[in-house]
Amino acid sequence: MDGVAGEGDVAGEGGALRLLGLLADGAPVAEVAAAPATERARELAVRVASAREVHRRREAGLSALLETARALASESDTAQVLDAIVRRARALLGTDLTYLTLHDPERGDTYMRATDGSVSAAFQSVRLELGAGLGGLVASTRKPYWTADYWDDERFRHTTDIDGAVSEEGIIAICGTPLLVENDFVGVLFAANRSPRPFTREEVALLGNLATLAAVTLVQTRALADAESALAALSTAHETVRQYADGIERAAAAHDRFASLVLGGGGVDDLTHAVADLLGGWAALVDEDGSVRSATAGAAVPEELPDLGSGRVVGADGVYGLAVATADERLATLVVGGVGELADADRRTVERAGVVTALVLLFERQAADARQSARNRVVTELVAARGPEEDRVQLARSAGTDPERPYCLLVLRADPGASTRALALSATAATGEGSLVGAHDGDVVALVPGADPDELARTVAARMGRRAEVTVSGVGPLTGVDAVSAAHEEAVRAVAALVALGRRGQGAAATQLGFAGLVVGGDPDVAAYVERELGSLLDYDARRGTDLVGTLAAWFAAGRSPRHAATALHVHVNTVAQRLERIGALLGEGWQEPDRSLELQLALRMRQLLASD
Structure with a gap:
């Protein structure tokens, strides 16, 4: 008997306490699912542990992307940037190898530019024509594609050169996503495995976010390299060099300012104020619906903004705007003013602020989506009234x-x-x-x-x-x-x-x-309507054994005449008057007003019809 009692305790309150302890210690889902407890307690604990692991993975992905942004921002050499991109991608997704191809506009194809984990020389030098292989399909459609088994996938065109290189590398599973800046195609970022592996949507999205960040950083690195070359060419013009160097210094200071804000947990409001401080005017962030999301003192956002389709800073009447966007979606508009004529360095500051703001907006959206998804599940549980009341109360809290x-x-x-x-x-x-x-x-x-x-x-x-x-x-x-x-x-x-x-x-x-x-x-719901209108009278009649509802019906039927109602009810007129006084107290003021009176009469009629069913 003692053994049986002990097992019951484990499956009851003791089991529940053990589950809470596992959740508090951050135990994995498998350990929580294997813990002895009641079926309902274990089900709830597994759901909480699963949700926590999803949140942990998302937070880890966001942290990794932010760390990647910081690391890429510190690189100034194109080759180092590309190597850093593939290394980060491989570490984030945990695949056997990662590689990156760049677009060659002159030849109309893509070529291998950086790899991590590759062992085949032929693979490291392969070129992919647009439309051939999985990478060529990504390049031609500018959409991500992934396959758990490259050799059995007929969605893309297999060629001898590509299949030979893939075979020599031993690749089975591949995921590729395009590198885009605005609508300009830059290249393709791949993650691959030498054994069958299905890629989850979260992994594809993570690779896509890294590709977006990589594309923007790559373009900026190229622009910075071009700027440095131009600076060397103009070394004989001392004043020009000095001004340009000053611009580079301001851009670097702006970058450090923005990076510090993001790494310190700052949001778009902090970034908007930082832009205003750096440029000496005002700044505002405008949502796509035209509402001002963040603004500094003195901001004067015009009702109509200039055309921002170019992806560059555009100015009109002393006000400048920049589209804050990802590769395929415009998120907001950054507007600055009160700064006079924007120098090239200041334009780069605004453009850099736009890139950082886009990242922050994406991070905020992903966090908001995760929180909202959890709320959706709670609302569904409450509406469906699933499980014991105590569990639903705790879920709501x-x-x-x-x-x-x-x-x-x-x-x-x-x-x-x-x-x-x-x-x-x-x-x-x-x-x-x-x-x-x-x-x-x-x-x-x-x-x-x-x-x-x-x-x-x-x-x-x-x-x-x-x-x-x-x-x-x-x-x-x-x-x-x-x-x-x-x-x-x-x-x-x-x-x-x-x-x-x-x-x-x-x-x-x-x-x-x-x-x-x-x-x-x-x-x-006719019964609910009757209850809503007459519930107070029905409850009173049920408790006291009276017939206030019948008296009210007779009073209306008698044209609101207490005397005629008394005749119909076979009671004294004073009795009807007393009952009407009680009815008024229960129904509240205004019950004899036309609108309220009509609802009461309709409810009486509906009640009569329900009783006759």
């Missing part, structure tokens, strides 16, 4: 919200085709601290602290409307996690009713729609 305090549930719906990811991120900012926001079933669901769902829905719709048309419905106030599922169903019906009523872009509580929401909303 781990996401930063307290379901035991009064809150309202909002459903946000944008036009079809809109990004729920972007909508969820915007809703997080619009709902404020203490809210839990996540995407669920095509909508965005938010648990927002407060007791007035109508006011919250209207406020959030107005804030979101500054960027896009978003319809918001609200239900509440609520407490506890068990209320989430039913409240979500009601809010979904209400937001569908708002859209059907032509109130897109507006916010309202479900209770404000009344019978109209029941009629036009999808999947109407």
Whole structure:
């Protein structure tokens, strides 16, 4: 018997404590999954450990990219930059070898320029025509491709020269991603293995980020080399050399300033202020929707910015702009002014600031996406009401919200085709601290602290409307996690009713729609509507054995005449008056007003129809 009791303790509270200890010590998923505990406790612990490992990998990738950016920025020789790129790629992905090919515009192909881990001389000198082999396919389409087994993959054209070099190197699995600056093709960065290996999307994305960083650094290194050559050629012109050297020094100082900010955890606001300090004017960062994300004192951003399609600093009327972009996406616009005529060195400072800002924006986006993905899972768990109540309460609290305090549930719906990811991120900012926001079933669901769902829905719709048309419905106030599922169903019906009523872009509580929401909303819940309108009277009748609901129905049927209602009910008129007084106290002020009175009569009728089923 003692042995049995001990095993129960391990599988119960003792097992749960052991799981918590493993999680606190950072144990791997396999060790957590093998620990003795109840099935539910082990399932939750494995989910937490898995999420933590995903976050660790993402953080490790971001840290490695940042360290790579710092290391590449310190290199001034093109050959050293290329060698550093392939070494970093191999270390980050843990493959057998990595290599980099560069584009030859004159011959129209790519040639091997740097390798790490290669043992074949033939492989190290191979050239790839555009469209041939996996690398040629990447070069011609400018898109990443990867294969777990090169020899059985028929997506690309095999040639004798390429297949011979790949065979001599013993390569099986390959992943290649293009090096692009704006829309200019620079080359291809590869990671390869000598045994079959599937590349995950995270690894492909990591290689792509490194390729973007490498392409920009390579172009800047070439530009710096060109500048240094020009400086040597102009050595006889002392003043010109002095000015150019001063520009290089300012560019180096700007680089050191930007690197220090990023390595110190600074954000785009710090970078914007650094640009203004270095140039002596003002600076601002403008999002793609035209909103100013960060600005220094005195910033005067024009309503219309100059054409920035060239990827260079463009000026008009004393204001200069630069597109902050990756290889295939424009992220924001860096605007500077109050600096007079920009010298070449100052233009390079702005361009360098644009590159660093793009990296910071990408890092912030990846971190925000990871946080939002975790919130999405929590919202789905709460809406689906999966698992014990205590587990769901702890899950909500781990996401930063307290379901035991009064809150309202909002459903946000944008036009079809809109990004729920972007909508969820915007809703997080619009709902404020203490809210839990996540995407669920095509909508965005938010648990927002407060007791007035109508006011919250209207406020959030107005804030979101500054960027896009978003319809918001609200239900509440609520407490506890068990209320989430039913409240979500009601809010979904209400937001569908708002859209059907032509109130897109507006916010309202479900209770404000009344019978109209029941009629036009999808999947109407008649019983819930009756309960919402008559619940206080029904509860009173159930507790006291009275018939206030019947009295109210008779009063309406008698044309609001207490005397005629008393006749119909076979009671004294004073009894009807007393009951009406009690009804008024339970329903609250304004219950006899036309709109409220209509809702009550409709609810009485619906109740009668439900009873006759």
